[in-house]
Amino acid sequence: MAATYAEAAAEALDNPPHETNVPQNKVPADQLEKLKKDAKDVTDDAIKKVKEASEDLKKELNELEKEGKSLWAKFISSVESAASSLKSSLSDAGATVQSTASSALTTTSKELQNPVVLIQALVGAGGIAAGYLVATERHRIDFDNKVVVGVHAAVITGLVLLDGYLFNTYYPKYDKKTL
CATH class of the missing domain: 1.20.5 (Single alpha-helices involved in coiled-coils or other helix-helix interfaces)
Structure with a gap:
């Protein structure tokens, strides 16, 4: 038997074990x-x-x-x-x-050739300008006072009625379509 591990390993390599029960796959x-x-x-x-x-x-x-x-x-x-x-x-x-x-x-x-229509256009432009001024100065107007509101309503109503009367009276007289 071998004295050292290295000798035992060398002996095992020199003499491999022979197995007799290994099947041959030919x-x-x-x-x-x-x-x-x-x-x-x-x-x-x-x-x-x-x-x-x-x-x-x-x-x-x-x-x-x-x-x-x-x-x-x-x-x-x-x-x-x-x-x-x-x-x-x-x-x-x-x-x-x-x-x-x-x-x-x-x-x-054609309509603007009629002076009544031209005046209505100018009054309408004035109304728009007045509305703009009221909107910008609304903090100064006392809307809680019924007299102030009543005066404004009366002025607006009077202008609308006057415009309607003048239009019905003078528009046909200056209408270019009927001439």
């Missing part, structure tokens, strides 16, 4: 050839199936690409149609606005 030559042939057939069959699947996939992708192009063309056509429709609608609306504005301008220019 395949006979005819069976080996049959296994090789079967493996080649399975491999060839798998390659053939992969190629067929690849061809089918390519065909399917081409069809999807064509359908995609078709759908894209339909979408573009739809957008172009909608844009054309919107353009014609806006054009028609613009023409309507233009004719209405032109008609309103013509009517306004």
Whole structure:
């Protein structure tokens, strides 16, 4: 027996143990050839199936690409149609606005030749200016005093009634449309 651990290890390497019960896995030559042939057939069959699947996939992708192009063309056509429709609608609306504005301008220019209408416009502008002044000076006006509110209401009512009377009396006399 070995005296040291190193000597025991060296002796074990020089004399490996012999096992007699290890099975030998040797395949006979005819069976080996049959296994090789079967493996080649399975491999060839798998390659053939992969190629067929690849061809089918390519065909399917081409069809999807064509359908995609078709759908894209339909979408573009739809957008172009909608844009054309919107353009014609806006054009028609613009023409309507233009004719209405032109008609309103013509009517306004004829009406402003009547002095009664011109005076009404000036009184209206004065009323707007007075309303603006009241709005800016409202902190100084005592709206709690009923006399102040009553005077303002009476002045406004009197001006509206006077305007109505003068309009009904003098407007037909100066109307350019009836001449």
